[in-house]
Amino acid sequence: MDNATQEKLFAAAIPLFAEKGYAAVSIREIAKAADVNVSSISYYFRGKEGLYHAIIESHIGAISKAISSAEGLPPEERLRHYAKAISEIHTKKPYVIRFVQSELVNPTSAMDKILKKHLFSFYRFLNKAIQDGIDSGIFRDDLDVHHAALSLVGIMNFYFIAKPLFRDFLDTSVEADAAYAEQAVNIYLEGIRRK
Amino acid sequence: MDNATQEKLFAAAIPLFAEKGYAAVSIREIAKAADVNVSSISYYFRGKEGLYHAIIESHIGAISKAISSAEGLPPEERLRHYAKAISEIHTKKPYVIRFVQSELVNPTSAMDKILKKHLFSFYRFLNKAIQDGIDSGIFRDDLDVHHAALSLVGIMNFYFIAKPLFRDFLDTSVEADAAYAEQAVNIYLEGIRRK
DNA sequence: CCAATATGTTCAAACGATTGTTTTAATCTA
DNA sequence: TAGATTAAAACAATCGTTTGAACATATTGG
Incomplete structure (x- = not known):
């Protein structure tokens, strides 16, 4: 993982997905926790599912x-x-x-x-x-x-x-x-x- | 539980909530599985959460x-x-x-x-x-x-x-x-x- | 060395679809 | 006829994703 935004998303999404489950977490919630724009999730991980799979x-x-x-x-x-x-x-x-x-x-x-x-x-x-x-x-x-x-x-x-x-x-x-x-x-x- | 619609909703929601989790199930999905109108969920259980809590x-x-x-x-x-x-x-x-x-x-x-x-x-x-x-x-x-x-x-x-x-x-x-x-x-x- | 271009990234805004709930009218039952 | 139940439609809110412009940085040509 060679990008700061990517890493922030990854790190922020881990506790959210872990504690609430995949469906209960929205990508806006993740983006906010990571202090990053929503569209970055699609840009770097090809969507919510891609981010989850990477984790x-x-x-x-x-x-x-x-x-x-x-x-x-x-x-x-x-x-x-x-x-x-x-x-x-x-x-x-x-x-x-x-x-x-x-x-x-x-x-x-x-x-x-x-x-x-x-x-x-x-x-x-x-x-x-x-x-x-x-x-x-x-x-x-x-x-x-x-x-x-x-x-x-x-x-x-x-x-x-x-x-x-x-x-x-x-x-x-x-x-x-x-x-x-x-x-x-x-x-x-x-x-x-x-x- | 004294009503057929109520019981159908209850029975249909159990496997759905159990297998997918609360957030991943929509009330329209439940209503369809129970062969019942969506609004019955609010009518009988005061909403999705009420149905889940009853179960x-x-x-x-x-x-x-x-x-x-x-x-x-x-x-x-x-x-x-x-x-x-x-x-x-x-x-x-x-x-x-x-x-x-x-x-x-x-x-x-x-x-x-x-x-x-x-x-x-x-x-x-x-x-x-x-x-x-x-x-x-x-x-x-x-x-x-x-x-x-x-x-x-x-x-x-x-x-x-x-x-x-x-x-x-x-x-x-x-x-x-x-x-x-x-x-x-x-x-x-x-x-x-x-x- | 500077200007022009190309590339990569961020952003706010908007997309259509779906969410849970409410409304209003129709229907059934007693 | 009165009250309980069902049905379809509409509600605002939120969902994941896409768009296109703005921005930064690097690369290229003169």
Whole structure:
């Protein structure tokens, strides 16, 4: 991104789309927040959808990068790596999980065009780690692999979605997030481990 | 609800709001799906928001009812009861979790006006069950209670959100949902149990 | 080195389409 | 006939996008 206007639009649109959803944000609202003329959105991103897609692309790409480095590790370490990556990515890109979750619940065209292939890739990563763990005898062999994968995704991600709602009861620091991630993955691993 | 037009609107709006989110659905779209005149929405529900609130109210009320009957049980049974209630409510009201999740990610006015007090009540229910379990020695005493509660909510609910995306890989029958819920709560309970 | 041209960007204004809501008249029901 | 309900039309407001002029900066030719 080599232009100031482009960057201002990109930065201003992220929290708006993340907090209100694609349809609930108008391009005039974005332009105002970015202190930029409305037409710049069409000029630089070929419209509202283009801007949204560019944001989604950059955010989901960040997750992919964070997870991909765990390929060779033993099964349990791969799952811990996933958990750590989720918690770290959330401090680096505070809105990424909101975008993903928002698309999961109320999909836009970005789901089919951008997100799906990444999400399936994460899913396969977890599936394989769990299956390898079962095969090598460290995880229970009565597990449904698909369900177990979704369990981990759920336990790792929901916290970051719900957090804003519980900010009165909860410590919301970076350290607290990391502590959550560790306790959650420990509960999960203890729960699937062969006794 | 004592009127046919009212009921048609209500029924038609549920899947639309659930799948696309509040802002992405127009009242003309709803009226068309219900085979009813647009103005009926204002006439019966005092506008789009009124219709949406009525739907949210009825759905979140159903969860509250399902969970409230577990008060006297021992801690572990309370958590199992919560898990079972979540999975059952989802087969009875297939869109309830979409509404809740949608409001969590992209809150509308319904979050403050309707959902918050119910969600906090569920949260207190889980917090207390976990704390009681720690106090009576069946759960690990190094648990962060708040985090543990959110872990359970996450592991129980995410599956039902993600399911539609994985319908090619996953058995999506009622029995499969129940099987998921049972495996998930078992993983969780095994993970927090004192050894 | 300056003037002329070309290119890239910003701006306010306007476009037609669609938004939620209201109005007014027609229709149905009791 | 009185009141409740439906229907079509119109309301102002806002939607995403496009337009064409204004502006800035860089490139070219003499």
